[in-house]
Amino acid sequence: MAERKDSESRKLLKRLRDTLAAPGDGQARLDQIAHHIADSMATEVCSVYLFRDPQTLELCASEGLRPEAVHHTRLRLGEGLVGRVARSGQPVMTANAPAEKGFRYMPETGEERYCSFLGVPIQRVGERLGVLVVQSRDEREFTDDEVYGLEVVAMVLAEMAELGAFLGNGDALSKAHRAPVLMRGATGQEGAAEGRVWLHEPRVVITNPVGDDPVREKARLEEGVAQLRAQIDALLDQSDIGEGDHNEVLETFRMFTRSKSWMRRMSEDIERGLSAEAAVEKEQSTARARLESVADPYLRDRLHDLDDLSNRLLRILTGQGRDTGAQMPANPILVARNIGPAELLEYGRKLRGVVLEEGSVGSHAAIVARSLAIPLVIHASRITREALNGDPILVDGDTGIVHLRPEDSVAAAFRDKLAMQEAASTRYASLRDLPAEALCGTRIELYMNAGLMADLPSLKGSGAEGVGLFRTELQFLTRTRVPRRTELAGLYSRVIDNALGRPVVFRTLDIGSDKVLPYMKPQDEPNPAMGWRAIRVGLDKRGVLGMQLQALIRAAVDRPLQVMFPFVADPTEFVAARAMLMSYLEREAAMGRPLPTDVRVGAMIETPSIAFAPRSFFEACDFVSIGGNDLKQFFFAADRENERVRRRYDTMNTSFLSLIEQIISRCADAGTQLSFCGEDAGRPVEAVTLAALGIRRLSMRPASIGPVKNVIRQIDLAAVRTAMDLARERGEPSLRPAVTGVLNEALRLSQ
Template structure:
């Protein structure tokens, strides 16, 4: 019985392969396919529904239902049994379709006489393409063998869809894939605007031969590919440098466990036996595992989905020979599209890129930090971009609004080009202010510093007119390696940073990892709230070897010149005292070893938690400088996670209570005569920057591109007058000062 089923399945798949190879339009192919499936399975009906758009399914071909319903019957995602199959990515098998929850009667199809219903999703690695349905007049449930056979057919249909077998033309009513303009709304991770062409970080593997002619030959190919995969994973585990911690071992061992899974291999062998090629079998199992895991509420299982995806993609590349370097040439003005990307990979592209769009990512991730360093716009959470975009597609990225226009209409493109031209013109105007001070009309001067994290940033120090580096993020050198960097490497890098600053001060922030910045060789902590967990100075004081090594590198890099060290995420005075003591011990040790020393050392702290605003006065007196870490301080003050789109925009920096907290910090620093700066996204927003200056902040640190607009505004107004506007607003009991401040600015 099994052999006959196998033979029928392979026969049907061979027919599908012939249909794919034959000349003809998409509609003709679909009509033939529904006829052959119904004939092979002995069913009265076979129908194929494809997505017209992400929310709408359309009946595109049928054998057994009324022909006039084709391209007329449409269902919303989740509507009717077909919509339910599509939404959940799961089969529905019933002997009494009208009695099923969510059943929708569609009189135009004539399907009321077919109570038996089996619907199977047509999907390809997380991408929903449509639904394949068979129906019978007699009331019966379909067998497990029939279900499995239909899933195999659905897999081939998914590959045929990817190969463009069913694409329509302008003259017919078939859906046209990858043709229409598409606007995607994501999240801003780095501002700016760019026009260019799509460059896929990992081009999709195209399975050109979904059907296998010889099961034994395909099985041998699969085994050969899996053996190569296992060998490469074993080599990766063996070569991994654990940095002396051993934390990473568990992650790689989980990865190896997947690669050596017998059940995974067994399921793929079963797919091949029924007629799929080795590649199609890998993709079928990847798609069904993805559908299962995405339904899981267990965050651990959902995380493992990435491991399984990565392994399946590696195996597909081995079997097809389609490595990342497919021979395609990078287009002009490339805009990188990826599901996610690490900082090292992003840095490899360097300044060739005009922008980046990710399906995943986070506002504070290291990829976002690299994008800022490269001064290119970055949009994250742009769902479906990797499946919708093709290499070379025209694309517009608006980092200010978090919007992406793929294959834009000419009217959209024209308006967008006008916006880019206006921004370029404004930057040219700001260039003339480069060597002028940020002095307001009332005579108040504000020092403008820049944030940096890479050598690539340093040319901006001169070009932007910044007076120094208010924050140098040292964690990027740790994030872009797969092992702990050596002290000598770090000392050399820090020395080059100081050399390139040409005497301007550089505030080196010690390692700020944890939260969304996890080192590739360090085990993630799986904390429920990592932003408030084991991160920054907490890690440094627990893993003192790394902190001491970094401090030694900074001391050796600053020989004969001043050194500024800043400790991140101090929440209690004792943490600062411990870190300060370690730094002084390293200074004494270097001196005892006879090494030349920095000419001066200044030690400061980042004030990122409200608790530190209430620290004993002794804390402020101990510090040589303090820097408000605005991004973290704001999220903790308002209890609003800045990675959460539903709450992060709800709270305004110009809220009176937040400004009152800043005023308290300013007063405490003035009493202790300690210099204070504000560092964060808000420092680079002209209205917010001006408000901070009116409160009494005299040093702001921001991304290089923001220095021009901020300086331009400061030089045109009176900070003393704005101070009065703020006081008036507070005396009126206003809870937010944005409106009176912007109205005052409009009058200027």
């Protein structure tokens, strides 16, 4: 009996394949497919519902329901039994549909004659495309075998949709990869760019979902799995992988590849008529639907493991590796689920922008994107599923919006924005060699942030007076092993050389939280941002911090050296770190090695606690830099990776600026140099506010120096301060309206 059903399943899939190959438009194919499925399943009705938009399903073809209902009957996600299938991603079966809770009667379809109902999702690797339904007049109980068989058919329909089989006149029949798509993500790095999609991991397209010879397809599957096992074993044998997280992931992969139940389920799918690669993808889609609803974070991590493993196997079976032979477009926008810093650096400045499904504002990718001065949008849901290589794409890093395959009117408006930005850049370039001096005569020093050698050419071109923050962790994040001291010394020396006499402030390793070294096992911490990170790691792992301090000393021979310790929350941490630096200086001197001509040691204020430190702390620091990004998140108790809360809290908040003003006062009393480093330093309104409060040095990304300098040169800081004081006297919770009003009036008068 099972063999007969399997044979019927293969016959149906072959008929579907022949329908796919036959001439005709998408609607005709879909109508024919509905007829074949109803005939094979011995049901009076077969209907295909496809998503018109993420919340709406449309009846796009039916055998048995009234023809006039096609393209007119629509359901919201979760509405009726069909909507329940779409929402859950799981089959729904009942012998008496009208009596089922949640049933929605649609009189235009004529379905009141049918009792039994079986609906399965049409989905492809987590992407839900629609619902496939069969119905009968009698109160029929569908067998598990029939449910499974219909799921196999639905999977083939999903692959046919991917291949464009259902292109038609109806909106819901339009191929997903042809229509314009607007995606709202989050800003990872500001800026705007127009280009063409370049997929970091091109999606595998299965061109042969139906297999004619089960024996041959099983042999292909077994051969592919054997190659996959060999690949994983080779990775585990590599000497530079080391212990920890990498090994755990690979061991998990190895366990999956030896799972008998995994192989058995894929073999059963092949028996029903799927090709080897289609069987792999069906198992991947089924597991995804099952695990996506699980709350347990460990099990959800296994979903990513299974995805990665399945994709590796699919690339082996289809031959569609990362190197597909496609040519990178002249203006590439990189699209990926996520990407590591080393991989992003390999692309370098060829990229016009980056769009990620995952990522965070403090991630490795965001740090590299800032260094490369390219716009980055994160949390762009479904972008890797929607985009194809070469698709036109617009990336607005200022708003976190992505336009994929934009309409002409949208593209034209976006190009106007780019043209305005280009005109502004030309205007800012004329200010490059002029000081950032306000109308009242106050001069503000504008420094740039950096983290790569590639950043240093921006030092002269941007008009920066120096490097206020050189992030040293990127050299650690982009390697699979700890860099050697000689490598670091050579790199730091080249950084100083390329600064051409301008000052460079080196921040020691700021790792932990979301910046985990590839060769360092992540810590299981409930709140990593407030956990074992930055100077805390350095003082506990003194070998790494000591090696870095020695490298900095040797790099700055016969030149001044400025070292800054990050995330100092208690004065004793700074005292201990400074003592380490001084001990290495003494050791180098005792060995007869040449030393820097001058050494200045500073700290970053990133926690409110250090703002209230004793005067002796400020006196011990040669300089202090406010790390605005972290200080703001801890002041407001608002995680800057959490989109729900991070935008609620503004730098211009009166309470936060009072804290900044207190730090300014404490540094002035101790005679300690103060700067402000962070995203807010590069925003004109915030920069003017900080300058009006008394901060005389701001450090920002190179592209922000021009806009900030342009505004400062047109404003009277005394007038800004007066407006701020009056707003505070009135009890206003934010000083943004007051400062913006003064700026707008000043800019109006200067035009």
